[in-house]
Amino acid sequence: MTYNFSAGPAVLPKAVMEKAQAEFTDYQGLGYGIMEASHRSPEFTAVIETAEKNLRELLNISDDYAVLFLQGGASTQFAMLPMNFAQGKTVDYVDTGSWSSKAAKEAKLFSNVNVAASSKDENYSYLPAIADWNLSDDATYLHITSNNTIFGTQFHEFPQVDAPLIADMSSDILSRELDIDKFAVIYAGAQKNIGPSGVTVVIINKDFAAKEQENLPAMLSYGTHIDKDSLYNTPPTFGIYMIGLVAEWLLANGGIKAMQEINERKAGNLYAEIDADDFYSCPTNEANRSLMNVCFNLATPELEAAFIAEAKTKGLVGLKGHRSVGGIRASIYNAMPEVGVQALVDFMKEFRVNN
Amino acid sequence: MTYNFSAGPAVLPKAVMEKAQAEFTDYQGLGYGIMEASHRSPEFTAVIETAEKNLRELLNISDDYAVLFLQGGASTQFAMLPMNFAQGKTVDYVDTGSWSSKAAKEAKLFSNVNVAASSKDENYSYLPAIADWNLSDDATYLHITSNNTIFGTQFHEFPQVDAPLIADMSSDILSRELDIDKFAVIYAGAQKNIGPSGVTVVIINKDFAAKEQENLPAMLSYGTHIDKDSLYNTPPTFGIYMIGLVAEWLLANGGIKAMQEINERKAGNLYAEIDADDFYSCPTNEANRSLMNVCFNLATPELEAAFIAEAKTKGLVGLKGHRSVGGIRASIYNAMPEVGVQALVDFMKEFRVNN
Numbered sequence: 001m002t003y004n005f006s007a008g009p010a011v012l013p014k015a016v017m018e019k020a021q022a023e024f025t026d027y028q029g030l031g032y033g034i035m036e037a038s039h040r041s042p043e044f045t046a047v048i049e050t051a052e053k054n055l056r057e058l059l060n061i062s063d064d065y066a067v068l069f070l071q072g073g074a075s076t077q078f079a080m081l082p083m084n085f086a087q088g089k090t091v092d093y094v095d096t097g098s099w100s101s102k103a104a105k106e107a108k109l110f111s112n113v114n115v116a117a118s119s120k121d122e123n124y125s126y127l128p129a130i131a132d133w134n135l136s137d138d139a140t141y142l143h144i145t146s147n148n149t150i151f152g153t154q155f156h157e158f159p160q161v162d163a164p165l166i167a168d169m170s171s172d173i174l175s176r177e178l179d180i181d182k183f184a185v186i187y188a189g190a191q192k193n194i195g196p197s198g199v200t201v202v203i204i205n206k207d208f209a210a211k212e213q214e215n216l217p218a219m220l221s222y223g224t225h226i227d228k229d230s231l232y233n234t235p236p237t238f239g240i241y242m243i244g245l246v247a248e249w250l251l252a253n254g255g256i257k258a259m260q261e262i263n264e265r266k267a268g269n270l271y272a273e274i275d276a277d278d279f280y281s282c283p284t285n286e287a288n289r290s291l292m293n294v295c296f297n298l299a300t301p302e303l304e305a306a307f308i309a310e311a312k313t314k315g316l317v318g319l320k321g322h323r324s325v326g327g328i329r330a331s332i333y334n335a336m337p338e339v340g341v342q343a344l345v346d347f348m349k350e351f352r353v354n355n
Numbered sequence: 356m357t358y359n360f361s362a363g364p365a366v367l368p369k370a371v372m373e374k375a376q377a378e379f380t381d382y383q384g385l386g387y388g389i390m391e392a393s394h395r396s397p398e399f400t401a402v403i404e405t406a407e408k409n410l411r412e413l414l415n416i417s418d419d420y421a422v423l424f425l426q427g428g429a430s431t432q433f434a435m436l437p438m439n440f441a442q443g444k445t446v447d448y449v450d451t452g453s454w455s456s457k458a459a460k461e462a463k464l465f466s467n468v469n470v471a472a473s474s475k476d477e478n479y480s481y482l483p484a485i486a487d488w489n490l491s492d493d494a495t496y497l498h499i500t501s502n503n504t505i506f507g508t509q510f511h512e513f514p515q516v517d518a519p520l521i522a523d524m525s526s527d528i529l530s531r532e533l534d535i536d537k538f539a540v541i542y543a544g545a546q547k548n549i550g551p552s553g554v555t556v557v558i559i560n561k562d563f564a565a566k567e568q569e570n571l572p573a574m575l576s577y578g579t580h581i582d583k584d585s586l587y588n589t590p591p592t593f594g595i596y597m598i599g600l601v602a603e604w605l606l607a608n609g610g611i612k613a614m615q616e617i618n619e620r621k622a623g624n625l626y627a628e629i630d631a632d633d634f635y636s637c638p639t640n641e642a643n644r645s646l647m648n649v650c651f652n653l654a655t656p657e658l659e660a661a662f663i664a665e666a667k668t669k670g671l672v673g674l675k676g677h678r679s680v681g682g683i684r685a686s687i688y689n690a691m692p693e694v695g696v697q698a699l700v701d702f703m704k705e706f707r708v709n710n
Contacts, residue, residue, distance in 0.1 A: 001386075002385070002386025002387055004387045004391055004392075006392065006393040006396070007393065008589065009390065009391055009392060009393060009394060009589065009592055011387060011391050012388070012390065012391055014380075017379065017380045017387075017390075020379065021376055021379040021380050024376040024379060025369075025372045025373060025376050030357070031356075031357025031359070031672075032357055032359045032372075033372055035364065035367065035551045035597075036359055036361070036364055036365060036366050036367055036372075037359075037361065038361040038362065038363070038364060038673060039364060039552065040678075041361070071426035071427045071428070071431070071553065071591075072426045072427055072574055073426070073574075073589055074588075075573065076426070076427075076572075076574045076575075078572070078573075078574075079572030079573070079574060079575065083572070106572050106573065109570060109571075109572060189588075189589060191589055191592075196390045196591075196592070197394065197589045197590065197591055197592050197593070198426065198553045198554070198590070198591025198593070198594055199553070215464060216464075217433070217434030217438070217461050218430065218433075218434070218457075218460075218461065219427055219430045219431045219433075219434060220431075220575075232430070233428045233544075234363065234364065234428055234544060234546055234552045235552065235553070236426075236551075236552055236591060236594070237364055237546075237551070237553070238551050238552070238593065238594075239553055239591070239593075242390075315386065317386075318393060318396075323395075
């Protein structure tokens with residue numbers, strides 16, 4: 001048995017992978033795969049409509065919001081957001097890691113960016129307290145990254161602010177209950193918790209979206225995609241199909257509430273093992289620890305390399321920390337089963353005894 | 356047996372679909388699918404490098420060119436090209452159909468667009484003769500659409516011009532031999548002749564690319580993707596894997612030269628049946644007929660609807676013409692086997708006799 005702790009693209013639910021495999025070359029008796037079907041066909045129309053409907057049900061998304069399936073990853077959203085909504089205007093960004101920082105960098109091409117808070121001073125090992133953020137009076141929006149994949153931090157509460165709130169939730173969307181109405185825009189590259197890479201899910205308030213800049217290139221305008229229900233041009237059809245299957249699997253397994261409980265148990269199990277003594281240590285401020293990406297260190301880089309190598313022989317893979325920080329990182333998204341986390345915890349105990 | 360004549364997303368080679376299915380949940384003994392592997396993993400690194408190598412071999416692409424795997428479809432290229440290379444400059448566009456026209460429309464947001472020729476006057480049923488194009492003296496580039504999916508026309512020779520030549524080859528790349536060195540940029544949405552939707556292949560001359568506009572959003576700069584070998588952010592990994600398999604299949608089946616011969620036979624067979632008498636008619640100027648998208652009409656829309664419905668009962672699907680023009684369209688890309696075209700021709704004969 002292999003357990004894949006990759007940060008993304010990441011493990012997908014086993015039942016989803018098996019279903020997609022079974023109908024890969026013959027989708028529901030069509031005689032060919034859904035990958036080979038026209039994006040205007042009745043079969044794919046049902047796929048994309050169902051994927052959207054399931055996401056709406058999972059996250060309780062009202063009709064005030066559009067749910068879009070776009071391309072280009074969160075990195076494209078970094079540019080589209082200021083391009084659509086804040087050209088020449090002031091925007092607030094909270095800098096909690098590499099991705100926040102890249103988002104702010106793109107915004108600087110179009111907007112007056114105020115970095116309202118940053119934890120760069122301590123290598124992003126904590127999240128600046130919301131009460132201390134230096135917010136602008138006239139921000140067009142406030143941008144945050146809800147979970148920082150590389151550094152293993154996660155917002156467990158969200159700011160209550162006047163400015164429209166925009167969140168990059170690439171690495172924790174669908175992992176916990178969420179009040180969508182608190183946000184103007186939520187966006188997420190699918191490849192961590194929703195599906196394969198190549199699709200970006202955007203949940204956007206329609207009133208907010210209506211304020212977009214005029215004369216944008218069609219593909220870079222949210223309005224285009226809202227008007228055409230993500231079918232302005234050929235969308236990444238197979239990725240959307242996979243998202244639909246993942247959403248169906250979540251609904252069949254108790255939805256987001258059940259998933260959140262499991263995610264809390266998985267992360268609790270792993271952090272408890274890390275905290276058991278000084279053999280393992282977690283670089284992240286305890287109150288800000290992520291339930292999705294659990295980062296930890298051993299005494300030396302050599303011991304960490306030995307841990308990673310030996311874990312691999314036990315079928316525990318994808319544990320190497322991001323190249324910018326090193327150490328160990330276990331990404332334990334929705335699709336990582338509890339037995340996978342338990343196998344890692346068991347190995348951690350064994351490795352401690354032997355080293 | 357089902358034969359899928361969809362214009363795109365379109366049929367993929369049967370052998371490719373079966374291979375992808377076989378290793379969908381366990382890629383080469385990895386214990387999980389390539390879709391679930393990190394884009395920085397050795398496994399995916401080999402996938403993307405091999406896909407690029409195979410495309411270079413198939414099209415004889417020199418090191419003067421970068422081969423990129425991007426997102427957003429041809430529609431995103433429509434904007435990226437003028438944004439990168441022609442802000443405030445003059446560009447020539449040849450208008451041979453809906454896609455050419457959309458490309459020019461996006462360019463107008465950034466550039467002074469000269470429509471050098473157009474066949475809109477006769478509903479795009481022909482291609483304006485190259486000798487008659489009204490080219491600018493100082494065009495930063497000349498843009499053409501090599502094959503017009505909706506109207507069934509295709510350039511069988513390319514213009515020899517001073518300006519850098521850019522071609523949207525979404526619907527005929529890899530279908531025929533090509534002298535890459537004649538082009539500054541070739542781009543193609545993958546979903547017709549290369550792989551699934553969600554990946555755009557861009558072949559770009561590096562010297563030309565070096566002239567790009569400064570201070571572009573990272574994802575909208577060709578330079579970003581050239582510098583990072585298409586791995587600036589998470590690419591559409593599964594789509595790239597599929598492209599690699601398709602390219603491998605093409606190489607194993609004689610490469611582009613063999614494919615061109617087969618494509619000529621397939622199209623020849625179909626046009627011969629259309630031309631046999633007046634029961635079927637082809638709206639396209641004979642010299643400009645596409646080898647990829649064969650458009651034809653019957654006497655009335657009612658008869659066309661009956662043709663499409665009856666064809667479907669015989670396993671011949673995806674034959675409805677684009678909603679903007681109606682009629683019948685058989686898309687016969689590389690992956691459509693000769694027996695599939697023969698089955699369609701047999702049905703056409705039968706339908707003629709019975710109606």
